[in-house]
Amino acid sequence: MNVLIIGANGQIGRHIVRKLQESDKHNAIAMVRSDEQKAAFEEQGVQAVLADLEGSIDEIARAAEGADAVVFTAGSGGHTGADKTMMIDLDGAIKSVEAAKQSGVRRFIMVSAIGVHHRELWMESAPYYSAAKHYADIWLQQSGLDYTIVRPGGLINEPGTGKVTAAVDLDRGEIPREDVAEAILASLENPHTIGKAFDMISGETPILEALNAL
């Protein structure tokens, strides 16, 4: 499977790229914004394409050509303002969905955030961030694509444990980024996750088993 990773240079993105490269079934295509990032991935033997989430749908669609799946794990990051949240986490995500449709890529996996599907659980400090993720998720759900929406809890950099709790509604909790990446790989290979949107935090259930129970 050729998998376009939008947000490949982010923390979860790098885990996904590495795991895809380590598998013998997949090929990662890292979508990045700068020549430097492109060169860095290529030095590691990873295919990379230049495209800007703030650019046109056509630009992203060209990057998605030939891919079998798109993973969206881009984010404007905590250091930027609500303007970038709007243009990357909402508009960039929506453009990516439209680009996948335009390029005939049917499979789309979205990295969202825990609880954003319930307005009363939106982040008090940054409700606009929760709103951006929520509306991007809805756009994907209405796109007609074969979607999976993973809504991880608080992201930490601990090594992955391979065990999670996944369900439509969960209380807040944390999860290593590496486990999120692992769940995305497992979702790519698991048609049962198509049409599913779920919260996910660290837990006691092996990832594949947790996904199959959704």
Add this chain to the structure above:
Amino acid sequence: MNVLIIGANGQIGRHIVRKLQESDKHNAIAMVRSDEQKAAFEEQGVQAVLADLEGSIDEIARAAEGADAVVFTAGSGGHTGADKTMMIDLDGAIKSVEAAKQSGVRRFIMVSAIGVHHRELWMESAPYYSAAKHYADIWLQQSGLDYTIVRPGGLINEPGTGKVTAAVDLDRGEIPREDVAEAILASLENPHTIGKAFDMISGETPILEALNAL
């Protein structure tokens, strides 16, 4: 017709309230955030209800109960940041649409902004504003409500001329707020505008004629 004006205390909102009161066919219900605003409208003989666009859908739905139409002309304004744009112009508008559905109000008129339906025309200085208006418009269009989306050009405070140009796509231009208000009143009374979304600037055609030609 009982018309709930969301954003009644704004500049276009006040024109709409006044024009509704002057007509003998309609009753304005001004939705406002503060007791002071409510008292000010009531002093002028205008019915007013308290509800916060940053509150719950239920709160807005209660304000909409008994209305025959909702006009959304709220905006976070130029002096706030993108966070408020997201929560008022996008999320507040979407909540208002959901509130109208919840209260059984079928008719919904949205005050949007010229050109936001074309990404390449989004405001360079504040693309997040254009994005917010665009996605709110799409939400309304997909709501199943009897919508009209008016996308005025640059808003000015000159007296209305009663003459406009209206079409799906127009080059940028200006329009007095009073003419926007007049077009909204004319749309309320004109079922031909249901399901229509259009740019509007000052022009040479009487408002009613311009609307009928859409």
